[in-house]
Amino acid sequence: MEPEIQSAYQEELQRLEETAAEIDRQIQTLAGIPRYYGDDLTEQALENVRESRRRSLAIAEHEPYFGRLDFQEQGREHAQPLYIGKVGVEDDETGRLLVIDWRAPVASLFYSFTGGDDSIAYDSPDGMIKGLVYLKRNLVIRKQILQRVVDAYVKGGDNLAVADEFLLYRLEENKDNRLRDIVSTIQEEQDRIIRAAKNTALVIQGVAGSGKTTVALHRLAFLLYQYRENIRAERMIIFAPNSMFLDYISGVLPELGVGGIQQTTYTDWVLDALDREVELADPAERLAHWFQIGPHRPVADDTAPGRFKGAVAYRTYLDRCLDRWEQDALPAEDFEPWDGARLPVATIRDWFHTEYRHYPLMKRRERVIARLKRWVEMELDKVWELHLKKEHKKTAASRLRAYQKAWPELTPFGFYKLVFAKTKRPHWLPDDLLTEIPAAIVEASNKLYKKKQVALEDLAPLMHIHQRFQGIDGNDTFDHVVIDEAQDFSPFQVAVLNERTRGGSFTILGDLSQGIHSYQGIRDWQEFLSLFLGEERSGYFRLDRSYRSTMEIIHFANEVIARSGDPVTLAKPVFRSGEPVRVEHVAPEQRLDAILRTVRELTGGTADTVAVVGRTDDECAAIHAHLREQGLEATLITSKQTAYKGGLSVLPVYLTKGLEFDAVLITDVDADHYERNAQDAKLLYVGCTRALHQLHLHFSGDVSPLIEGIDTDANV
Numbered sequence: 001m002e003p004e005i006q007s008a009y010q011e012e013l014q015r016l017e018e019t020a021a022e023i024d025r026q027i028q029t030l031a032g033i034p035r036y037y038g039d040d041l042t043e044q045a046l047e048n049v050r051e052s053r054r055r056s057l058a059i060a061e062h063e064p065y066f067g068r069l070d071f072q073e074q075g076r077e078h079a080q081p082l083y084i085g086k087v088g089v090e091d092d093e094t095g096r097l098l099v100i101d102w103r104a105p106v107a108s109l110f111y112s113f114t115g116g117d118d119s120i121a122y123d124s125p126d127g128m129i130k131g132l133v134y135l136k137r138n139l140v141i142r143k144q145i146l147q148r149v150v151d152a153y154v155k156g157g158d159n160l161a162v163a164d165e166f167l168l169y170r171l172e173e174n175k176d177n178r179l180r181d182i183v184s185t186i187q188e189e190q191d192r193i194i195r196a197a198k199n200t201a202l203v204i205q206g207v208a209g210s211g212k213t214t215v216a217l218h219r220l221a222f223l224l225y226q227y228r229e230n231i232r233a234e235r236m237i238i239f240a241p242n243s244m245f246l247d248y249i250s251g252v253l254p255e256l257g258v259g260g261i262q263q264t265t266y267t268d269w270v271l272d273a274l275d276r277e278v279e280l281a282d283p284a285e286r287l288a289h290w291f292q293i294g295p296h297r298p299v300a301d302d303t304a305p306g307r308f309k310g311a312v313a314y315r316t317y318l319d320r321c322l323d324r325w326e327q328d329a330l331p332a333e334d335f336e337p338w339d340g341a342r343l344p345v346a347t348i349r350d351w352f353h354t355e356y357r358h359y360p361l362m363k364r365r366e367r368v369i370a371r372l373k374r375w376v377e378m379e380l381d382k383v384w385e386l387h388l389k390k391e392h393k394k395t396a397a398s399r400l401r402a403y404q405k406a407w408p409e410l411t412p413f414g415f416y417k418l419v420f421a422k423t424k425r426p427h428w429l430p431d432d433l434l435t436e437i438p439a440a441i442v443e444a445s446n447k448l449y450k451k452k453q454v455a456l457e458d459l460a461p462l463m464h465i466h467q468r469f470q471g472i473d474g475n476d477t478f479d480h481v482v483i484d485e486a487q488d489f490s491p492f493q494v495a496v497l498n499e500r501t502r503g504g505s506f507t508i509l510g511d512l513s514q515g516i517h518s519y520q521g522i523r524d525w526q527e528f529l530s531l532f533l534g535e536e537r538s539g540y541f542r543l544d545r546s547y548r549s550t551m552e553i554i555h556f557a558n559e560v561i562a563r564s565g566d567p568v569t570l571a572k573p574v575f576r577s578g579e580p581v582r583v584e585h586v587a588p589e590q591r592l593d594a595i596l597r598t599v600r601e602l603t604g605g606t607a608d609t610v611a612v613v614g615r616t617d618d619e620c621a622a623i624h625a626h627l628r629e630q631g632l633e634a635t636l637i638t639s640k641q642t643a644y645k646g647g648l649s650v651l652p653v654y655l656t657k658g659l660e661f662d663a664v665l666i667t668d669v670d671a672d673h674y675e676r677n678a679q680d681a682k683l684l685y686v687g688c689t690r691a692l693h694q695l696h697l698h699f700s701g702d703v704s705p706l707i708e709g710i711d712t713d714a715n716v
């Protein structure tokens with residue numbers, strides 16, 4: 001070790017000993033206080049504080065901090081070393097901050113400082129604070145043992161900018177089956193998103209591997225810290241594309257000391273809210289339809305059901321149908337509980353349209369019926385003759401039933417089915433409304449609804465109807481909503497969420513180049529941004545740097561996506577070089593053996609997670625069976641999967657989205673499986689960008705025009 005490194009190491013060793021001793025002491029003190037389980041509210045509050053402290057200290061115990069920044073505040077004589085960790089630690093006796101929480105305002109300097117001698121500033125509760133940075137240092141501590149000290153910047157040294165050495169060290173590590181936190185290496189452009197103010201809808205377009213998912217999770221941790229007085233974890237929600245993806249990201253928030261945030265899929269969220277009145281048609285069939293190869297490939301234009309029913313115009317259409325119910329569904333006659341008693345329709349209308357107009361639709365109906373019943377009771381009270389009273393009571397009960405039958409209570413699905421009904425439509429829903437829906441969509445929809453099933457694109461409409469029928473309970477609103485892989489969401493889905501979200505507080509992330517579900521997703525971020533009109537209601541960010549893959553892999557993937565014919569943003573790699581991408585021609589009869597050979601090579605090498613990526617479900621099932629027959633332990637991933645195990649996986653390319661593997665083998669990259677069009681280019685792009693360190697591609701017959709002639713040695 002060089003002398004200055006040696007002394008830095010010694011200095012940090014001593015500091016670590018002191019901090020670790022203080023943390024241990026605090027843990028011991030807390031362990032000595034018996035837990036409180038009684039009813040006293042003050043004691044309960046104190047116990048909650050102690051519990052949260054116990055959890056924080058448990059995080060700090062193993063890795064108290066990961067960074068140090070020496071900062072000289074303007075007007076002060078000396079620079080102060082600031083140690084940054086996942087949670088803050090204070091010296092109990094002196095009150096001195098030993099470790100600063102990475103989310104604290106001053107800690108933002110650690111991320112925003114990119115080198116140079118100029119003064120920098122951070123936004124503190126007392127205003128902007130300026131100063132100079134003397135040192136930026138990364139530290140790796142595991143189980144209280146100091147493993148690495150890396151100086152990214154030393155004032156007066158020969159480094160002008162912050163060196164990426166530590167980031168590279170982190171990126172070169174292998175991945176297991178979970179996404180990890182990145183607190184020690186958050187990059188400046190990511191930090192700006194993480195720390196953006198709460199009450200805006202942030203839309204983030206980020207290239208593959210730019211850290212979108214990771215950044216969203218860190219942003220949640222930040223918001224909970226920064227707005228702890230008026231935001232609650234249980235009121236924050238993450239929407240992810242499927243349960244396996246949720247499983248894959250499930251480690252990050254606990255690592256950041258955050259619990260209680262809801263995590264779900266849009267499907268589960270809606271079906272639960274509707275008390276599972278309907279079920280979703282088998283997604284596997286839908287995927288097999290849209291991702292089929294050969295001459296019958298479907299076209300995903302704006303008449304595709306997902307695009308049609310996902311548009312805001314479709315919501316307007318449904319609102320018109322709902323308005324018809326509101327205007328005309330109430331029976332047009334007076335209510336006569338028995339001959340001689342009469343409640344004029346004008347009075348009932350007045351209740352419905354004026355007195356109860358602030359209630360949601362079905363609640364209004366409920367109130368009117370309840371009031372009718374009360375009115376009948378009062379009328380009955382005026383009848384003195386017992387036998388007459390009995391008779392009237394009977395007649396009234398039966399006429400009340402008839403009245404309710406003529407004006408039935410509707411569930412969201414009950415109403416929605418009527419919108420599509422070709423015969424026996426209620427009088428308040430005229431036939432001409434049906435002609436506004438393309439006939440093919442009406443046919444396909446009715447076929448599903450008959451089986452009490454709906455498609456994905458019916459979920460937002462159903463939820464919207466539910467919200468207009470029942471309203472939104474204050475307990476069901478959100479403080480913040482994260483939508484990951486948002487390019488596959490529809491504007492209608494987001495609009496429905498917006499009705500429930502306080503302050504329009506959203507983080508919406510995605511990548512249009514990965515928009516492989518173009519039969520339902522958006523074409524342009526403007527489709528979402530236009531939902532959040534008004535000054536400062538929305539913000540748009542771009543992340544163009546990719547952290548996942550080597551330069552060789554990114555170069556290759558960029559070439560693929562450039563052939564999509566769509567305008568695309570090419571990913572910029574971090575300076576991390578690896579092996580060349582390997583494209584291999586294999587004879588058709590040796591296809592399976594070649595896969596086996598490559599898999600053995602990859603699993604026998606340095607990779608911990610390996611994926612064999614096929615084009616269709618059936619092809620993957622066959623590959624999986626072959627690998628198993630040859631004695632390899634592999635997991636076949638299908639759309640029903642709920643957990644991601646790591647190791648060796650076989651999966652269709654459209655299910656790889658969001659995941660990553662140390663090494664990836666993409667099979668059958670020939671001219672039939674991957675044609676030169678936008679959809680196939682996006683699919684292949686998604687597949688290629690899953691690889692961190694190694695990417696192999698096999699083809700038989702003619703090579704796909706999407707990869708033909710790409711220089712696999714190039715790395716920029």
Ligand SMILES: Nc1ncnc2c1ncn2[C@@H]1O[C@H](COP(=O)(O)OP(=O)(O)OP(=O)(O)O)[C@@H](O)[C@H]1O
Nearest residue numbers: 182185186187208209210211212213214547548658
């Ligand atoms: N600042 C960073 N420091 C270290 N690793 C990072 C950083 N940013 C991202 N990564 C790593 O890059 C990889 C990609 O991150 P993530 O999955 O969040 O990206 P993404 O943009 O959601 O990707 P995709 O759209 O391709 O699914 C992860 O392994 C993540 O840990």
